[in-house]
Amino acid sequence: MWVEKYRPKRIDDVVDQEEVVNSIKNIIKDPDEMPHLLFAGPAGVGKTTIALCLARELLGENWRDNTLELNASDERGINMVREKVKMFARFTSMQNIPFKIIILDEADEMTADAQTALRRVMEDYSRTTRFILICNYLSQIIEPIQSRCVIFKFKALEKDDVIKHLAKICENEGVKYDKKALEEIYEFTEGDLRHSINILQAAANLGHVNSSNVKKVIGVSDKKRVKDIISLALSGKFSEARNKLVELLRIHGISERDFLKLANEELQEINEPKLLAALAEYDYRLAIGAHPDIQLAALLAEFARIGKEIRFDTSKYNKK
Ligand SMILES: Nc1ncnc2c1ncn2[C@@H]1O[C@H](COP(=O)(O)OP(=O)(O)OP(=O)(O)O)[C@@H](O)[C@H]1O
Ligand SMILES: [Mg+2]
Known part of the structure; x- marks a missing residue:
């Protein structure tokens, strides 16, 4: 899958999101001061990507061991979150890291009650862990959680940047493309880069990325x-x-x-x-x-x- 293959590993390779990227770089410079973070914004614009880049750059080569990725919309809900956080936070890391990182995706899928319980969990483990909560709709996150986090608002990506990025992928993959077809992908996906790359790859599978293949792919969806x-x-x-x-x-x-x-x-x-x-x-x-x-x-x-x-x-x- 190209979406994974081309997921940036370093914060410098992220497309757009300048404001977010700059603040994240400041956090990396002074990690001890890192608060809990709350990322909000539309689908496919780099929220999970940036959370992973931050973990990688803050925690160094053993970042995987010290990062827990959870999905809040998992059926088992807040109890699963509490148990996993407990297990994960229990062992102090032997490595020289400031704290462990817990990435909680789709936090806005949690009920208000579950979020209240989550807030307690965040407090209980705040000495050794930092949370990065991710949501699509900030309004769905209860106020007490919002006020304990620094909020980062992600934007849909710009047309020129999406097109440039798609063109680069085509060149790297040795796939022929028309600029017009890339524009059509952008018009359809409205700045959702994951969706754009998926359409690009599906169109490339049909031969090359031209208008007619893009239309075929979009028709499916x-x-x-x-x-x-x-x-x-x-x-x-x-x-x-x-x-x-x-x-x-x-x-x-x-x-x-x-x-x-x-x-x-x-x-x-x-x-x-x-x-x-x-x-x-x-x-x-x-x-x-x-x-x-x-x-x-x-x-x-x-x-x-x-x-x-x-x-x-x-x-x-x-x-x-
Ligand atoms: N700003 C970006 N820079 C570079 N690649 C990006 C960016 N945003 C998205 N992508 C591409 O899209 C894929 C999905 O991005 P990501 O998982 O970060 O989206 P998301 O914002 O977390 O979306 P969702 O809300 O659906 O979880 C990445 O693997 C990457 O290929
Ligand atoms: Mg995500």
Whole structure:
């Protein structure tokens, strides 16, 4: 996987995120003063990467032994976190390091109660460990944790930098590419470098990175977009769902009928008769020539209503 192969090992190789990178360099210069850190920002922009670079540069060659990577959205939740932290923090390191580092990814997936317990854990072990919490949405992190951390806000990456980075990978891999195709990848992924590199690699597998191959690859993930729209609708986020739908139809150019087809595939997985019945009804309305925009918006509203009625569990669905 190119995403892993091209994950920067050193902070100097990170693309963009200048503000974050500069502050991290200051921490590396004076590690004893390092507070707990909280990284927030969109997917695929370097949060985990920078956390790992920091651990590597602070802790030296044995960094692996002294870094614990956890995922907070793991089913076993806060108890698992507490146990693992306890085990990890128990043994004082023989190596000459200022502290051990615990990277806790997807901290915003924890409930407020779990976060309160996490705060206790952070305090209990603060003499020997430092936490780097990672989240997508800062607003989902409880205030007492926010106030105990220094917060770093990550941004979506800049167009020119993404394109330069993708071009460099192509050159390194000996893959032919068109600049226009790289621009199309950027437009589609909106500054998510992980997603960009994945599309790049998939397009390269089809021969070379040109517009037509990029389109083929992006077409595949229309399914994922439809899934996201359904998920938003079912969790009651009607306007967000409708905006994404409009984007899918206008920008990504899929047809209303294709949307219904993909939605039908998605609903087979959810297997809820009420949703299938709603879909069939709107499929019929479109077939007899009703106004597509209005009908699809109404379909999403209907999904939102049903989602509430059946108490749809979005977080479980999103992980599938
Ligand atoms: N700023 C960056 N500089 C260089 N490479 C990057 C950067 N951001 C992302 N990448 C590439 O994308 C991959 C994923 O990045 P990373 O794991 O850091 O994302 P993230 O911000 O933690 O995303 P998520 O919120 O989804 O966990 C990396 O392996 C690397 O190849
Ligand atoms: Mg990450």
